Structures are given as C-alpha cells and as structure tokens.
Amino acid sequence: MKINKPFRVLHKNKDLIVQLSLREIRMRYRGSKLGQLWVLINPALMLSLYLFIFGLVFQGRFGVIEKENYFDFALELFVSLTMFNIISETINTSPTLILAQPNFVKKIVFPLDILSILKLISCLYFSLYNIILILILIPFSHCHLSYYSLELPLLIIPIIFISLGISWGLSALGVFFRDLNHITTFVSTALMYGSAIVYSPQKLPVAIYNILKYNPILLIIDQIRYILLWSKGVSISNFLQDYTYSILILLIGRLIFQRLRYHFADII
Secondary structure (H helix, E strand, C coil), rough: CCHHHHHHHHHHHHHHHHHHHHHHHHHHEEEEEEEEHHHHHHHHHHHHHHHHHHHHHCCCCCCCCCCCCHHHHHHHHHHHHHHHHHHHHHHHHHHCCHHHCCCHCCCCCCCHHHHHHHHHHHHHHHHHHHHHHHHHHHHHHHCCCCCCHHHHHHHHHHHHHHHHHHHHHHHHHHCCCCHHHHHHHHHHHHHHHHCCCCHHHHHHCHHHHHHHHCCHHHHHHHHHHHHHCCCCCCEEEEEEHHHHHHHHHHHHHHHHHHHHHHHHHHHH
C-alpha cells in the first residue's frame, strides 16, 4: 500500500468532508441553552477540576520545572489530557461508527472512510479551544512559552495519524465483533495510565519504563509537555520515531478497513 493512498479520500471528498464536519460540530451542543458557549465553559470547568483534585488534594507534581506548584501541575495535566482525549474519544466512539450509519453502508457511492475523518475533525476542533486556554494561562504559571512551542503542530500530526488509524481499524472490526464496544472504555483508561498522562514517565521504575517507552502516545505527549510548557526542544531522531510509529498505525488501520469494508453490507 502506498503511503499517500490513505490521503486520497481527503482530496477526493474534500467538499463533502467540509460540509459534514460543520454539521457534526453544530450538532454537538444543538438544543442546549448555552449552545456553542459550552466550547469555552467545558475546558474551564475541567481545568478547575484538575486544579482542585490533582493539584490541591493529591499534590501531584511532574518535577521538571523549579518551584512547580499545584497550578503548574494542573496546567501540565490539562495539556496531557487534551492531547490524549483526541485518541481516547477515537477509541471509545469508533467501534459503533459504521454500525450507527446503516443507511450510509447501503449506499455504494458513499465513502465510508470519511466517517472516521469527520469524528476526528470534530474532536480536533473542540481540542483547539483547550489549547487556546492553555496558551492564555501559561504566563500565569512557572512554565514558559518559547520558540519551541512552534513545534506543536509537528507533534499533533502524529496524534492525528494514530487516531485516524485506530478509528479506521476499530470501526471496521466493530461491524464484525459487537462486543468490541464494551471493552473500549477499559482499554482507553488503561492506555491513559500507560501513557504517563497523570504522572511523569521519569518516575517509573526502570523495568516498567523499558516496556512503556515503546508506547508512541507516551513519547508524543511527553514531548508536547516539553516543547509547550518546559521550553525544551525535540530532537530529529524523536520526530522520526514519532512519525514512523504513527504512520505505521495509520497504514495498518487503513489496511484493516479496506479489507473488511466490502463485507459491511452483508453483516449490517
């Protein structure tokens, strides 16, 4: 399979993707009294919760910057969870993504590939507000913005590849294995703890870290904390490692989807 093949669906259906993505975003808070204001309220509420629980109650610290306090830790945790939730939401929603759209499956001309892309775009849109809030709050913490922060898009791209690969794979497998939907919550929770979201990977015992260091999500999110909050850059070798892992996951997910898609109509 050529590396550029998964991206052909983007170019071929770009107008349809834009149209349906806008609908997906509008539908998120449709009918609520505050409407799109929840895009701003939710991140603020979540940050306040992390500040109280993990910062004040548990006195958590990553231990990278000097004079780190509970607000610094809450901000670091918020960054980690914002990035991880892109993947987590993918894992939790993908097994029923095809099953929930039987009418689209029956339409031969509808590109089922884009259902995963639509979900991912929606998730990225709402995560963008979290990132804006983080950038606003960094000057009030002991963290520092630096020119390394400009590398953030280069690290979000591998997260997009991983999320899309997982979504294509799980959405296809979910058609055949209906029980898959019932274990994804546990899997995403286990993955969160295995990706050093709420703690520093440097605090892990060496034996455990030697296993978890092959988790690309752990590597990428830790690197995002370094460039965005701790003013430290990422080496070229780390970038190459991130992109190698993420492209591999993307292609595997795409391959699974392509091999199984022709049987969706028979099963559904």
